[in-house]
Amino acid sequence: MIEAVIFDWAGTTVDYGSLAPVIAFKKAFKNAGIELSDEDIRQDMGMAKWDHVGRILELEDVKKQWEQKYSELPNNNDRKKIYADFQQSLLHYLKEYTELKSGVLKTFNYLKEYGIKVATTTGYTAEMMKIVKDKAAEDGYAPDLVVTSEDVNGLGRPSPAMIQLIMREFNISDPRNIIKIGDTLVDIEEGQNAGVKTVGIVEGSSLLGLSQVEFDELDNEEQIAKRNEVKRKFEAVNADFVIDSIFDLVQIIEYLNESMDKKW
Template identity: 30%
Template structure:
């Protein structure tokens, strides 16, 4: 005979402090405007005789780079241009060839674009003062990540762990695996004590799938997609309009909070810890 017990008691809710923040890289901690991935993708496609606009290159941002190229090839406009040149739809073998052209360009140029975003060093120092562990993950493959990490270390931007898109058999975003790999490596015991910070829709989805608080980054990241000088040169009303579009997209993806840049993160962490104390969960 089998005895079945039905547990009607809810699991205890975590009410302690935050334990870890898992950051994206380009557009979040470094590379204001997220240009390293986009510009190199444009150049890789140009080598195959296919023009790609910056706006098109940004649409699948956050995915692993092979998947990013595949998604670009499936966009109607780019797909039509590929068919016009090659007489057929883009195949996986074409994606392989584009990725092979993209990768050395990305390794060569990633450091060129990857200066820390203003406020990043101060925020990471504050996290350490608060005994919050610092994880990170990216759509970059490991060979690019190593070049980026070397640049970041030289700039004083240090994380406790970094996961690249090709590190895990399970894959990358929008699944939760890179974020969860940080949890395991950092020894964090509560998912609700973790925050994922990202400037892309797949990155927000990653945090939500990992049952973390998800914070979107609107102005310094991919969704607004401008460098600091370009942003400052915009008329105030146009800057506000573009910011609102970026905020709406990240909020629509499910972000619990949306900030302009990493510099605003400590205020949001205080809000999240207050919610945890009340028994709220992400």
């Protein structure tokens, strides 16, 4: 039986489109004179933010821009400066963008009703998560356990360390009794490395990369095409399941529980 569900935050349960970190990354790098595209940012979305800054600084276009501007490649002090700017910006934007996605409370209440524990992992720091967690709790979403990479000696995604800590805290020995759901490929990789069931969510995801307004403005055929594009990305990394919206998770849980019952 499914004993626990582990959710991501931005793009999965809050912040439709995972917009806050994108805006904060752009601002921090622009302060350093570097222009970033959404694609530059989103390809490693979900990692611990210090690691994510490092990945962006390794991009060829970013290194080229940096060398043109400073006549040298970025060093660790540059990384620290950008990370500090990013943190400051994100802490500001989180207050604005922490809004529950549609269906989150309904799903959360279903899990509580059936005694399924709820935890979260994230690429955010503990300081960032305090803002997000408190705002979500005001709106009725309060997971049993909120874990950051700071709780596991900085071992962020795709390391399984955060999920393994959750398993110990919940006293769950079999990873097959756990579902990890997220909106990025690194969410899926994290779950796979921990041996749990993985679910990719499409609408409002970082992979979709659109705000609620932008998605709603698309016609039906464009919406279907965008959804299918994201589904193919999740399928390409062998996510166990891909769902359009978060309440579809209920069907996955019921399917898995029924399958487990048959095996026993």
